Amino acid sequence: MPEGPTIVILKEEVQKFSGKKVIAATGNAKIDIDRLINKKIINFKSWGKHFLICFDGFTVRVHFLLFGSYLIDQDKTAQIRLGFTFPNGEFNLYACSVSVLEGDVNDHYDFTSDVMNPHWDPKKAKAKLKDVPTKMACDVLLEQDIFAGVGNIIKNEVLYRIRLHPETETGKIPDAKIREMITEAKNYSFDFLKWKKKNELKKHWLAHTKKTCSRCDLPIVKKYTGVKKRRSFYCENCQKLYS
DNA sequence: TATAATGTTTGAAC
DNA sequence: AGTTCAAACATTAT
Numbered sequence: 001m002p003e004g005p006t007i008v009i010l011k012e013e014v015q016k017f018s019g020k021k022v023i024a025a026t027g028n029a030k031i032d033i034d035r036l037i038n039k040k041i042i043n044f045k046s047w048g049k050h051f052l053i054c055f056d057g058f059t060v061r062v063h064f065l066l067f068g069s070y071l072i073d074q075d076k077t078a079q080i081r082l083g084f085t086f087p088n089g090e091f092n093l094y095a096c097s098v099s100v101l102e103g104d105v106n107d108h109y110d111f112t113s114d115v116m117n118p119h120w121d122p123k124k125a126k127a128k129l130k131d132v133p134t135k136m137a138c139d140v141l142l143e144q145d146i147f148a149g150v151g152n153i154i155k156n157e158v159l160y161r162i163r164l165h166p167e168t169e170t171g172k173i174p175d176a177k178i179r180e181m182i183t184e185a186k187n188y189s190f191d192f193l194k195w196k197k198k199n200e201l202k203k204h205w206l207a208h209t210k211k212t213c214s215r216c217d218l219p220i221v222k223k224y225t226g227v228k229k230r231r232s233f234y235c236e237n238c239q240k241l242y243s
Numbered sequence: 244t245a246t247a248a249t250g251t252t253t254g255a256a257c
Numbered sequence: 258a259g260t261t262c263a264a265a266c267a268t269t270a271t
Contacts, residue, residue: 001268003249049250065250067268078268095267097251144251151249208249227261231248 001064002049004116004149005193010051011044013072017086018043024085029098031060033082046116047109048148052101059105060098068096114148115186116193122182129178133171137181139226140170147185152230153208154192158184159234160207165241166225166232172242207233 018041025036036055045052045059053060062068062082073089083092101108112121128146141147141155150158159166162180164173173181195201202209210220213235225232 001249006249063251065252065266066248067250067266069268097266142250153249230250 001066001068003151003154003189003192004046004048004114005189005196007046007049007051007064007149008116008193009196010070011046014044014091016088017041017084017091020086020088022084023087025083027080027082027093027098029082031082031098031100036060036084045105047111047114048116048144049151050109052105054105057103059101059108061101062093063097065095065097069094070096113145115189116149120186122179122186125182125185126178129170129182133169135170136166136226137164137168137170137173138166138230138232139228141181141185142228142230149189150185153205154185154188155230156208156233157192157206158188159232159239161188163239165236165239166223166234168240168242174242177242207235209233213238 021038021040022036023038025033027033039055042054042056045054049063051062051064053062060082071092071094075083075090075092076094078094081093081096082098084090111117111119112124114120125146129140132140132143137159138155141150141158142152144150155166158181161184162177164177164181170178191204192201195204206214207220210233212218213220215238216235218235218237220233221236222231222233224230
């Protein structure tokens with residue numbers, strides 16, 4: 001379900017509930033659901049893969065993990081984790097992680113580390129990468145403190161685009177290539193957003209789940225790499241391992 | 244049908 | 258004390 005761009009799409013889809021009062025709220029989320037009733041939603045925000053439902057004085061944080069889903073003006077035969085009824089429709093969340101953040105949401109997040117956010121700051125990302133020279137490229141791209149919103153698909157596509165081997169240690173990567181990594185983390189995320197909206201995300205994958213390299217026609221390697229052990233798809237011929 | 248997958252947190256074990 | 262690891266959560270396409 002997730003990766004940052006998908007949460008941005010969700011945020012757009014629920015805009016009609018922004019400013020609306022919660023008439024009823026249900027679900028099996030382990031939060032005080034009753035406190036949401038009769039309260040107005042100030043707005044919806046996102047930080048990386050976190051979906052944020054902002055009320056006056058607190059925020060409901062939703063994380064979809066791997067299998068979470070949502071429906072607008074529909075329900076399905078699954079337990080509702082958190083469901084809202086508004087004067088103009090309903091919004092149901094399933095199989096997600098739900099928690100409450102007290103106070104101002106801006107005190108909980110640094111929006112400059114979210115690749116999808118207008119305040120995204122590539123310079124900060126560069127500084128953070130300097131601090132983790134022994135971590136592999138495949139791991140640092142998934143670090144939400146550095147690249148909030150980047151998931152495994154984006155990771156694989158970014159590394160393929162910039163021709164960088166997933167197992168390269170960050171400290172060994174030339175400066176220009178580091179800059180490319182940071183630039184493409186954002187660029188591909190916005191391509192992801194554009195293609196996902198058109199329902200043609202998979203069509204554009206060049207590495208993720210692919211069998212052969214579109215550049216050299218040699219096999220794409222599938223390997224669980226790094227400390228995080230997420231699957232990487234890469235071309236050993238085209239993606240350079242700096243050492 | 245069994246498996247693996249766009250993810251993260253927690254707590255035990257080393 | 259730091260790291261490593263499995264477990265837990267729960268859905269769906271292949």
